[in-house]
Amino acid sequence: LQKLIHLLQATDDPLIQEQALITLSNSAAFSVNQDIIRNLDGLSVIGGMLSNSVPKVKEKALNALNNLSMNIKNQEEIQVFITQVCKTVESAPLNSDVQLAGLRLLTNMSVTSDYHQKMINSIPCFLHLLSEGTERTQIQVLKVLVNLSANSAMTRHLLRAQV
Numbered sequence: 001l002q003k004l005i006h007l008l009q010a011t012d013d014p015l016i017q018e019q020a021l022i023t024l025s026n027s028a029a030f031s032v033n034q035d036i037i038r039n040l041d042g043l044s045v046i047g048g049m050l051s052n053s054v055p056k057v058k059e060k061a062l063n064a065l066n067n068l069s070m071n072i073k074n075q076e077e078i079q080v081f082i083t084q085v086c087k088t089v090e091s092a093p094l095n096s097d098v099q100l101a102g103l104r105l106l107t108n109m110s111v112t113s114d115y116h117q118k119m120i121n122s123i124p125c126f127l128h129l130l131s132e133g134t135e136r137t138q139i140q141v142l143k144v145l146v147n148l149s150a151n152s153a154m155t156r157h158l159l160r161a162q163v
Contacts, residue, residue: 005042014054021060028067043077050084055098062101069108079115086122095134103140110147123161
């Protein structure tokens with residue numbers, strides 16, 4: 001895992017970055033690896049890939065963070081990327097793999113109310129995706145919105161959102 005994280009930092013080759021991210025994402029299926037990746041500063045390295053201009057690399061980084069977000073300690077570190085993930089969802093092509101990967105990560109990050117405030121500005125986007133997206137996109141958006149609606153502090157923001 002350490003070598004993969006180092007490789008991710010050391011290369012500019014999008015194909016190598018994509019493969020390293022896929023392997024890290026698969027490794028994150030095991031809770032012990034989630035801790036190891038965090039302890040090796042892998043979350044910030046993977047999060048750094050969110051600004052990559054290659055959509056496939058960005059998608060794989062979102063998928064890896066999504067798998068890593070199943071761990072509460074990891075969520076505490078991943079939360080610094082929520083605003084960037086929301087912007088990625090908003091700017092990605094409608095129904096794209098990048099958009100869906102971002103929505104899946106936001107779904108996991110919104111299971112508890114700890115990070116809901118960081119998603120408030122994206123509520124109009126979520127509602128737009130609900131009306132314009134394909135069924136897959138709509139289902140992912142609904143998962144985020146259901147999680148947000150479980151928090152009474154979000155009610156006003158959800159009802160007042162300009163669509």
